[in-house]
Amino acid sequence: MPVTKFSTPEKYEYLSGFGSYHSTESIPGSLPIGANSPQRAPHGLYAEKLSGTAFTAPRSENLQSWLYRILPSAAHSSFKPYVTSERGTCGLAPDSPDVKLHQIPNQLRWDPFDISEDADWIHGLKLVGGAGSPVMKTGIGIFIFAAGKDMAPNTAMYSSDGDFLVVLQHGVLDIQTELGRLLVRPNEIVVLPRGIRYRVTLPEGPVRGYILELYQGHFTLPELGPIGSNCLANPRDFQAPCASFDEDTSSEWTIVNKFNGVLFAAQQHHTPFDVVAWHGLYYPFKYDLGRFSVIGSISFDHPDPSIYTVLTAPSEHPGTAVADFVIFPPRWLVQEDTFRPPWYHRNTMSEFMGLIRGDYDAKAGGGFRPAGASLHNVMSAHGPDAETFEKASNADLKPMKVGEGSMAFMFESCLMIGVTDWGLAKCKKVQENYSEHSWSSLKPHFKRPV
Ligand SMILES: O=C(O)Cc1cc(O)ccc1O
Numbered sequence: 001m002p003v004t005k006f007s008t009p010e011k012y013e014y015l016s017g018f019g020s021y022h023s024t025e026s027i028p029g030s031l032p033i034g035a036n037s038p039q040r041a042p043h044g045l046y047a048e049k050l051s052g053t054a055f056t057a058p059r060s061e062n063l064q065s066w067l068y069r070i071l072p073s074a075a076h077s078s079f080k081p082y083v084t085s086e087r088g089t090c091g092l093a094p095d096s097p098d099v100k101l102h103q104i105p106n107q108l109r110w111d112p113f114d115i116s117e118d119a120d121w122i123h124g125l126k127l128v129g130g131a132g133s134p135v136m137k138t139g140i141g142i143f144i145f146a147a148g149k150d151m152a153p154n155t156a157m158y159s160s161d162g163d164f165l166v167v168l169q170h171g172v173l174d175i176q177t178e179l180g181r182l183l184v185r186p187n188e189i190v191v192l193p194r195g196i197r198y199r200v201t202l203p204e205g206p207v208r209g210y211i212l213e214l215y216q217g218h219f220t221l222p223e224l225g226p227i228g229s230n231c232l233a234n235p236r237d238f239q240a241p242c243a244s245f246d247e248d249t250s251s252e253w254t255i256v257n258k259f260n261g262v263l264f265a266a267q268q269h270h271t272p273f274d275v276v277a278w279h280g281l282y283y284p285f286k287y288d289l290g291r292f293s294v295i296g297s298i299s300f301d302h303p304d305p306s307i308y309t310v311l312t313a314p315s316e317h318p319g320t321a322v323a324d325f326v327i328f329p330p331r332w333l334v335q336e337d338t339f340r341p342p343w344y345h346r347n348t349m350s351e352f353m354g355l356i357r358g359d360y361d362a363k364a365g366g367g368f369r370p371a372g373a374s375l376h377n378v379m380s381a382h383g384p385d386a387e388t389f390e391k392a393s394n395a396d397l398k399p400m401k402v403g404e405g406s407m408a409f410m411f412e413s414c415l416m417i418g419v420t421d422w423g424l425a426k427c428k429k430v431q432e433n434y435s436e437h438s439w440s441s442l443k444p445h446f447k448r449p450v
Protein backbone atom coordinates (compact mmCIF):
# COMPACT_ATOMS: atom_id res chain seq x y z
CA MET A 1 0.00 0.00 0.00
CA PRO A 2 1.63 3.30 -1.01
CA VAL A 3 2.02 5.99 1.66
CA THR A 4 -0.62 8.72 1.81
CA LYS A 5 0.58 12.04 0.49
CA PHE A 6 -1.21 15.19 1.63
CA SER A 7 -2.56 17.81 -0.75
CA THR A 8 -3.08 21.47 0.14
CA PRO A 9 -6.45 22.32 1.72
CA GLU A 10 -8.30 25.48 0.70
CA LYS A 11 -7.44 28.56 2.76
CA TYR A 12 -3.72 27.71 2.71
CA GLU A 13 -1.38 28.80 -0.05
CA TYR A 14 2.20 27.65 -0.33
CA LEU A 15 5.34 28.31 -2.32
CA SER A 16 7.35 25.24 -3.32
CA GLY A 17 11.04 24.53 -3.04
CA PHE A 18 13.77 23.98 -0.47
CA GLY A 19 16.17 26.93 -0.23
CA SER A 20 14.33 28.73 -3.03
CA TYR A 21 14.29 32.53 -3.19
CA HIS A 22 10.62 33.35 -2.67
CA SER A 23 8.66 36.56 -3.28
CA THR A 24 5.05 36.82 -2.15
CA GLU A 25 2.58 39.66 -1.77
CA SER A 26 -0.98 39.44 -0.48
CA ILE A 27 -1.81 42.83 -2.03
CA PRO A 28 -0.42 43.37 -5.52
CA GLY A 29 2.29 46.01 -5.69
CA SER A 30 3.38 45.64 -2.03
CA LEU A 31 6.93 44.62 -2.89
CA PRO A 32 9.15 47.49 -4.03
CA ILE A 33 10.47 46.98 -7.53
CA GLY A 34 14.23 46.67 -7.86
CA ALA A 35 14.94 47.97 -4.33
CA ASN A 36 14.58 46.71 -0.77
CA SER A 37 14.29 49.90 1.21
CA PRO A 38 12.96 52.79 -0.89
CA GLN A 39 12.37 56.19 0.73
CA ARG A 40 8.71 55.24 1.00
CA ALA A 41 7.79 51.57 0.72
CA PRO A 42 4.63 50.73 -1.32
CA HIS A 43 1.20 51.31 0.28
CA GLY A 44 2.78 53.08 3.28
CA LEU A 45 4.33 49.84 4.60
CA TYR A 46 7.50 49.67 6.70
CA ALA A 47 10.44 47.67 5.32
CA GLU A 48 12.08 45.37 7.89
CA LYS A 49 15.00 43.04 7.39
CA LEU A 50 15.17 39.63 9.10
CA SER A 51 18.58 37.97 9.24
CA GLY A 52 19.07 34.23 9.63
CA THR A 53 22.84 34.42 9.09
CA ALA A 54 25.50 37.09 9.45
CA PHE A 55 25.07 39.71 6.73
CA THR A 56 28.49 38.66 5.46
CA ALA A 57 27.90 34.88 5.37
CA PRO A 58 28.96 33.34 2.03
CA ARG A 59 26.23 33.49 -0.61
CA SER A 60 25.77 29.72 -0.44
CA GLU A 61 24.78 29.98 3.25
CA ASN A 62 23.30 33.47 3.44
CA LEU A 63 19.67 33.55 4.66
CA GLN A 64 17.89 36.91 4.84
CA SER A 65 14.35 38.12 4.15
CA TRP A 66 12.74 41.52 3.64
CA LEU A 67 9.35 42.00 5.28
CA TYR A 68 6.89 44.76 4.28
CA ARG A 69 4.63 45.36 7.25
CA ILE A 70 2.13 47.78 8.75
CA LEU A 71 4.27 48.52 11.85
CA PRO A 72 7.85 47.45 12.61
CA SER A 73 8.52 44.72 15.18
CA ALA A 74 10.54 47.19 17.27
CA ALA A 75 7.35 48.92 18.47
CA HIS A 76 6.85 47.06 21.78
CA SER A 77 7.35 47.54 25.53
CA SER A 78 10.41 46.17 27.33
CA PHE A 79 10.60 42.42 27.97
CA LYS A 80 9.94 41.13 31.49
CA PRO A 81 10.31 37.56 32.79
CA TYR A 82 7.29 35.50 31.76
CA VAL A 83 6.45 33.38 34.78
CA THR A 84 3.02 31.77 34.91
CA SER A 85 1.76 29.40 37.58
CA GLU A 86 1.58 26.51 35.09
CA ARG A 87 4.94 27.24 33.47
CA GLY A 88 6.91 28.04 36.63
CA THR A 89 10.55 28.64 35.90
CA CYS A 90 11.18 25.36 34.10
CA GLY A 91 14.20 26.14 31.88
CA LEU A 92 14.13 25.43 28.19
CA ALA A 93 17.80 25.32 27.14
CA PRO A 94 20.77 23.16 28.17
CA ASP A 95 22.46 26.11 29.88
CA SER A 96 19.37 27.92 31.25
CA PRO A 97 20.06 29.01 34.83
CA ASP A 98 17.84 26.32 36.36
CA VAL A 99 18.59 23.40 34.04
CA LYS A 100 20.84 20.56 35.13
CA LEU A 101 21.82 18.05 32.46
CA HIS A 102 22.75 14.48 33.34
CA GLN A 103 25.10 12.79 30.90
CA ILE A 104 24.67 9.07 31.51
CA PRO A 105 25.71 6.06 29.45
CA ASN A 106 22.61 3.92 30.09
CA GLN A 107 20.28 3.09 27.26
CA LEU A 108 17.08 5.01 28.00
CA ARG A 109 13.55 4.48 26.81
CA TRP A 110 10.42 6.47 27.60
CA ASP A 111 6.78 5.36 27.62
CA PRO A 112 4.45 7.56 25.55
CA PHE A 113 4.40 11.12 26.84
CA ASP A 114 1.02 12.36 28.08
CA ILE A 115 -1.20 14.82 26.26
CA SER A 116 -1.72 17.80 28.57
CA GLU A 117 -5.27 19.01 27.97
CA ASP A 118 -4.73 22.20 30.03
CA ALA A 119 -1.55 23.39 28.39
CA ASP A 120 -1.15 25.57 25.31
CA TRP A 121 1.92 25.44 23.03
CA ILE A 122 4.02 27.66 25.31
CA HIS A 123 3.15 25.81 28.51
CA GLY A 124 3.38 22.39 26.90
CA LEU A 125 7.05 22.63 25.88
CA LYS A 126 9.37 20.40 27.94
CA LEU A 127 13.12 20.11 27.50
CA VAL A 128 14.12 16.43 27.61
CA GLY A 129 17.79 16.85 26.86
CA GLY A 130 20.42 18.52 24.79
CA ALA A 131 24.00 19.66 24.49
CA GLY A 132 25.71 22.99 24.00
CA SER A 133 24.34 26.44 24.46
CA PRO A 134 22.24 29.09 22.74
CA VAL A 135 24.61 31.64 24.30
CA MET A 136 27.52 30.20 22.34
CA LYS A 137 25.30 29.25 19.38
CA THR A 138 26.39 25.63 19.62
CA GLY A 139 24.50 22.37 19.89
CA ILE A 140 20.88 21.31 20.19
CA GLY A 141 17.91 21.03 22.53
CA ILE A 142 15.39 18.18 22.37
CA PHE A 143 11.82 18.88 23.48
CA ILE A 144 8.57 17.04 23.92
CA PHE A 145 5.49 19.16 23.35
CA ALA A 146 1.93 18.33 24.33
CA ALA A 147 -0.96 20.77 24.31
CA GLY A 148 -4.73 20.69 24.48
CA LYS A 149 -5.51 24.39 24.06
CA ASP A 150 -4.92 27.16 21.54
CA MET A 151 -2.30 29.71 22.49
CA ALA A 152 -4.00 32.59 24.30
CA PRO A 153 -5.62 35.11 21.97
CA ASN A 154 -3.34 37.98 20.92
CA THR A 155 -0.22 36.08 22.00
CA ALA A 156 2.70 35.22 19.76
CA MET A 157 5.98 33.47 20.47
CA TYR A 158 9.46 33.36 19.03
CA SER A 159 12.74 31.74 20.00
CA SER A 160 16.02 33.66 19.94
CA ASP A 161 17.81 30.40 20.68
CA GLY A 162 17.57 28.47 17.44
CA ASP A 163 15.53 26.88 14.68
CA PHE A 164 12.68 24.58 15.74
CA LEU A 165 12.24 21.37 13.75
CA VAL A 166 8.81 20.20 14.89
CA VAL A 167 7.86 16.53 14.42
CA LEU A 168 4.14 16.27 14.93
CA GLN A 169 2.99 12.95 16.36
CA HIS A 170 -0.66 13.63 17.11
CA GLY A 171 -3.26 16.25 16.17
CA VAL A 172 -3.12 19.17 13.78
CA LEU A 173 -1.21 22.45 14.14
CA ASP A 174 -2.49 25.63 12.57
CA ILE A 175 0.51 27.93 12.73
CA GLN A 176 0.06 31.58 11.96
CA THR A 177 3.52 32.99 11.29
CA GLU A 178 4.62 36.48 10.38
CA LEU A 179 5.31 35.18 6.88
CA GLY A 180 1.98 33.36 6.44
CA ARG A 181 -0.04 30.36 7.65
CA LEU A 182 0.98 26.70 7.75
CA LEU A 183 -1.29 23.75 8.42
CA VAL A 184 0.68 20.80 9.79
CA ARG A 185 -0.80 17.29 10.00
CA PRO A 186 0.63 14.11 11.53
CA ASN A 187 3.46 12.74 9.40
CA GLU A 188 4.37 16.30 8.45
CA ILE A 189 7.22 18.32 9.95
CA VAL A 190 7.64 22.06 10.16
CA VAL A 191 10.73 24.24 10.59
CA LEU A 192 10.24 27.52 12.47
CA PRO A 193 13.47 29.47 12.14
CA ARG A 194 14.99 31.55 14.94
CA GLY A 195 13.25 34.87 15.46
CA ILE A 196 10.09 34.28 13.43
CA ARG A 197 6.96 35.02 15.47
CA TYR A 198 4.10 32.58 15.41
CA ARG A 199 0.88 31.58 17.12
CA VAL A 200 -0.27 27.96 17.36
CA THR A 201 -3.92 26.92 17.42
CA LEU A 202 -5.32 23.40 17.44
CA PRO A 203 -8.20 22.94 14.96
CA GLU A 204 -8.63 19.27 15.84
CA GLY A 205 -7.96 19.21 19.58
CA PRO A 206 -4.90 18.02 21.47
CA VAL A 207 -1.47 17.77 19.88
CA ARG A 208 1.78 16.09 20.80
CA GLY A 209 5.20 15.67 19.26
CA TYR A 210 8.93 16.23 19.39
CA ILE A 211 11.13 19.25 18.65
CA LEU A 212 14.79 19.47 17.76
CA GLU A 213 16.05 23.00 18.36
CA LEU A 214 19.23 23.82 16.50
CA TYR A 215 21.37 26.49 18.14
CA GLN A 216 24.03 26.55 15.42
CA GLY A 217 23.53 27.06 11.70
CA HIS A 218 20.42 25.89 9.87
CA PHE A 219 18.91 22.71 8.48
CA THR A 220 19.78 21.81 4.93
CA LEU A 221 19.28 18.89 2.57
CA PRO A 222 21.89 16.12 2.68
CA GLU A 223 24.23 15.66 -0.28
CA LEU A 224 23.08 12.88 -2.62
CA GLY A 225 26.54 11.74 -3.80
CA PRO A 226 26.30 8.73 -6.13
CA ILE A 227 22.50 8.57 -5.63
CA GLY A 228 22.36 11.40 -8.19
CA SER A 229 19.97 14.30 -8.45
CA ASN A 230 16.69 12.89 -7.08
CA CYS A 231 15.27 10.80 -4.21
CA LEU A 232 15.25 11.12 -0.43
CA ALA A 233 13.49 14.45 0.26
CA ASN A 234 12.98 16.20 -3.06
CA PRO A 235 13.37 20.02 -2.86
CA ARG A 236 10.05 20.72 -4.61
CA ASP A 237 8.10 19.08 -1.78
CA PHE A 238 9.08 21.67 0.83
CA GLN A 239 6.38 24.30 1.27
CA ALA A 240 6.70 27.87 2.55
CA PRO A 241 3.67 30.05 3.33
CA CYS A 242 2.40 32.76 1.01
CA ALA A 243 2.14 36.17 2.67
CA SER A 244 -1.14 36.79 4.50
CA PHE A 245 -1.77 39.50 7.05
CA ASP A 246 -4.16 40.90 9.65
CA GLU A 247 -4.89 44.59 9.88
CA ASP A 248 -4.98 45.43 13.57
CA THR A 249 -3.20 48.45 14.99
CA SER A 250 -5.26 48.92 18.10
CA SER A 251 -5.39 45.75 20.17
CA GLU A 252 -2.99 44.66 22.88
CA TRP A 253 -0.60 41.79 22.05
CA THR A 254 1.83 39.78 24.16
CA ILE A 255 5.05 38.67 22.50
CA VAL A 256 6.72 35.77 24.33
CA ASN A 257 10.42 35.29 23.65
CA LYS A 258 12.51 32.25 24.54
CA PHE A 259 15.96 33.65 25.24
CA ASN A 260 18.56 31.13 26.43
CA GLY A 261 15.69 28.89 27.46
CA VAL A 262 14.11 31.55 29.68
CA LEU A 263 10.76 33.02 28.70
CA PHE A 264 10.26 36.80 28.56
CA ALA A 265 7.18 38.76 27.48
CA ALA A 266 6.63 42.21 26.01
CA GLN A 267 3.44 44.07 25.12
CA GLN A 268 2.57 45.89 21.92
CA HIS A 269 -0.50 47.66 20.55
CA HIS A 270 -0.56 45.96 17.17
CA THR A 271 -0.59 42.48 15.72
CA PRO A 272 2.78 40.94 14.83
CA PHE A 273 1.00 39.26 11.89
CA ASP A 274 0.89 42.38 9.71
CA VAL A 275 3.38 41.39 6.99
CA VAL A 276 1.67 42.19 3.70
CA ALA A 277 4.52 40.96 1.50
CA TRP A 278 7.97 39.45 1.86
CA HIS A 279 10.84 38.18 -0.21
CA GLY A 280 13.98 36.26 0.64
CA LEU A 281 15.53 33.00 1.71
CA TYR A 282 14.74 33.01 5.45
CA TYR A 283 11.26 31.62 6.10
CA PRO A 284 9.36 28.81 7.85
CA PHE A 285 8.55 25.70 5.84
CA LYS A 286 6.90 22.32 6.14
CA TYR A 287 7.39 18.88 4.59
CA ASP A 288 5.20 15.79 4.31
CA LEU A 289 7.26 12.72 5.30
CA GLY A 290 5.01 10.65 3.01
CA ARG A 291 6.80 12.30 0.08
CA PHE A 292 10.22 10.89 1.05
CA SER A 293 11.60 8.62 -1.67
CA VAL A 294 13.39 5.79 0.16
CA ILE A 295 16.67 4.29 -1.07
CA GLY A 296 17.89 0.88 0.12
CA SER A 297 19.99 -2.18 -0.61
CA ILE A 298 18.72 -4.42 -3.44
CA SER A 299 21.48 -6.99 -3.00
CA PHE A 300 22.76 -7.75 0.51
CA ASP A 301 23.64 -6.14 3.87
CA HIS A 302 21.98 -3.46 5.95
CA PRO A 303 23.09 0.05 4.89
CA ASP A 304 23.78 2.91 7.30
CA PRO A 305 20.67 4.89 8.29
CA SER A 306 22.16 8.02 6.67
CA ILE A 307 20.27 6.97 3.51
CA TYR A 308 17.09 8.04 5.34
CA THR A 309 18.25 11.59 6.16
CA VAL A 310 15.55 14.18 5.51
CA LEU A 311 17.43 17.24 6.78
CA THR A 312 20.88 17.75 8.22
CA ALA A 313 22.51 20.42 10.34
CA PRO A 314 26.18 20.25 9.41
CA SER A 315 29.01 20.96 11.83
CA GLU A 316 32.24 22.57 10.66
CA HIS A 317 33.54 19.06 9.96
CA PRO A 318 32.19 17.80 6.60
CA GLY A 319 30.10 14.64 6.99
CA THR A 320 29.66 15.04 10.76
CA ALA A 321 26.31 16.51 11.69
CA VAL A 322 25.42 18.57 14.73
CA ALA A 323 22.12 16.83 14.04
CA ASP A 324 20.62 14.71 11.30
CA PHE A 325 16.87 14.23 11.09
CA VAL A 326 16.46 10.65 9.87
CA ILE A 327 13.20 8.75 9.24
CA PHE A 328 12.29 5.07 8.87
CA PRO A 329 9.35 5.07 6.44
CA PRO A 330 7.49 2.00 5.16
CA ARG A 331 9.82 0.27 2.69
CA TRP A 332 10.58 -3.03 0.97
CA LEU A 333 13.44 -5.18 2.23
CA VAL A 334 14.74 -7.61 -0.36
CA GLN A 335 18.34 -8.30 0.67
CA GLU A 336 19.55 -11.90 0.32
CA ASP A 337 21.54 -13.74 2.99
CA THR A 338 21.25 -10.73 5.26
CA PHE A 339 20.30 -10.05 8.84
CA ARG A 340 17.82 -7.38 7.80
CA PRO A 341 17.13 -5.33 10.98
CA PRO A 342 19.74 -2.83 12.20
CA TRP A 343 22.98 -4.46 13.32
CA TYR A 344 24.19 -4.38 16.92
CA HIS A 345 26.27 -1.27 17.25
CA ARG A 346 27.99 1.38 19.31
CA ASN A 347 27.98 4.80 17.73
CA THR A 348 30.20 7.81 18.34
CA MET A 349 27.09 9.81 17.48
CA SER A 350 24.17 9.94 19.93
CA GLU A 351 20.77 8.63 18.78
CA PHE A 352 17.49 10.03 20.11
CA MET A 353 14.54 8.19 18.54
CA GLY A 354 10.80 8.77 18.50
CA LEU A 355 7.84 7.01 16.92
CA ILE A 356 5.08 8.88 15.13
CA ARG A 357 2.97 5.78 14.52
CA GLY A 358 3.10 2.01 14.07
CA ASP A 359 5.99 -0.24 15.11
CA TYR A 360 9.74 -0.04 14.67
CA ASP A 361 11.30 -3.10 13.06
CA ALA A 362 14.24 -3.35 15.50
CA LYS A 363 11.97 -3.71 18.53
CA ALA A 364 9.58 -6.62 17.93
CA GLY A 365 9.62 -7.29 21.69
CA GLY A 366 7.50 -4.18 22.26
CA GLY A 367 8.07 -1.20 24.52
CA PHE A 368 8.96 1.37 21.85
CA ARG A 369 5.56 2.91 21.32
CA PRO A 370 4.11 5.86 19.40
CA ALA A 371 4.73 9.09 21.35
CA GLY A 372 7.49 7.37 23.33
CA ALA A 373 11.22 7.82 22.81
CA SER A 374 14.64 6.27 23.30
CA LEU A 375 18.16 7.57 23.72
CA HIS A 376 21.31 5.66 22.89
CA ASN A 377 24.04 8.07 23.80
CA VAL A 378 27.62 8.23 22.56
CA MET A 379 29.00 4.64 22.45
CA SER A 380 26.03 3.16 24.33
CA ALA A 381 25.59 -0.35 22.91
CA HIS A 382 22.23 -1.18 21.35
CA GLY A 383 20.52 -3.00 18.52
CA PRO A 384 17.61 -5.34 17.89
CA ASP A 385 15.93 -6.79 20.96
CA ALA A 386 16.15 -10.55 21.59
CA GLU A 387 12.80 -11.25 19.94
CA THR A 388 13.77 -9.35 16.77
CA PHE A 389 17.08 -11.23 16.64
CA GLU A 390 15.42 -14.63 16.83
CA LYS A 391 12.84 -13.74 14.18
CA ALA A 392 15.26 -12.10 11.76
CA SER A 393 17.94 -14.74 11.96
CA ASN A 394 15.41 -17.46 11.13
CA ALA A 395 13.23 -15.53 8.66
CA ASP A 396 12.47 -16.75 5.18
CA LEU A 397 14.10 -13.93 3.18
CA LYS A 398 11.31 -13.22 0.74
CA PRO A 399 10.80 -9.59 -0.32
CA MET A 400 9.09 -8.08 2.68
CA LYS A 401 7.47 -4.75 3.40
CA VAL A 402 8.48 -3.31 6.79
CA GLY A 403 6.97 -0.42 8.64
CA GLU A 404 3.61 -0.51 6.87
CA GLY A 405 1.61 2.35 8.41
CA SER A 406 4.56 3.28 10.58
CA MET A 407 7.03 6.15 10.94
CA ALA A 408 9.95 6.15 13.34
CA PHE A 409 12.57 8.86 13.34
CA MET A 410 15.96 9.67 14.83
CA PHE A 411 17.74 12.87 15.83
CA GLU A 412 21.36 11.74 15.41
CA SER A 413 23.97 14.10 16.80
CA CYS A 414 27.75 14.22 17.11
CA LEU A 415 27.21 15.62 20.63
CA MET A 416 26.78 13.77 23.90
CA ILE A 417 23.18 14.35 24.98
CA GLY A 418 22.52 15.30 28.59
CA VAL A 419 19.07 14.53 29.98
CA THR A 420 17.17 17.04 32.14
CA ASP A 421 15.59 16.35 35.54
CA TRP A 422 12.25 16.47 33.75
CA GLY A 423 13.39 13.84 31.24
CA LEU A 424 14.93 11.55 33.85
CA ALA A 425 12.45 11.83 36.67
CA LYS A 426 9.67 14.41 36.58
CA CYS A 427 8.03 13.12 33.42
CA LYS A 428 7.71 9.67 35.09
CA LYS A 429 8.02 7.91 31.74
CA VAL A 430 11.47 6.33 31.93
CA GLN A 431 11.24 2.54 31.61
CA GLU A 432 13.11 0.91 34.47
CA ASN A 433 13.86 -2.33 32.68
CA TYR A 434 14.55 -1.24 29.10
CA SER A 435 17.99 -2.76 28.79
CA GLU A 436 17.08 -6.00 30.58
CA HIS A 437 13.85 -6.39 28.63
CA SER A 438 15.60 -5.91 25.30
CA TRP A 439 18.92 -7.67 25.53
CA SER A 440 19.28 -9.82 28.67
CA SER A 441 17.70 -12.88 27.08
CA LEU A 442 20.05 -12.93 24.07
CA LYS A 443 21.55 -16.41 23.99
CA PRO A 444 25.04 -17.39 22.85
CA HIS A 445 24.82 -19.42 19.62
CA PHE A 446 28.55 -19.93 19.27
CA LYS A 447 29.66 -23.45 18.32
CA ARG A 448 33.37 -24.04 18.20
CA PRO A 449 34.10 -25.96 14.96
CA VAL A 450 35.32 -29.51 15.62
O1 LIG B 1 19.56 2.15 16.49
C1 LIG B 1 18.62 2.31 15.75
O2 LIG B 1 17.58 1.63 15.81
C2 LIG B 1 18.74 3.30 14.58
C3 LIG B 1 19.53 2.71 13.48
C4 LIG B 1 18.91 2.12 12.41
C5 LIG B 1 19.64 1.51 11.42
O3 LIG B 1 19.02 0.94 10.38
C6 LIG B 1 21.02 1.47 11.49
C7 LIG B 1 21.66 2.08 12.56
C8 LIG B 1 20.92 2.71 13.55
O4 LIG B 1 21.50 3.32 14.58
Ligand SMILES: [Fe+2]
Nearest residue numbers: 345351376382
Ligand atom coordinates in the same frame (compact mmCIF):
# COMPACT_ATOMS: atom_id res chain seq x y z
FE1 LIG C 1 21.41 2.92 16.55
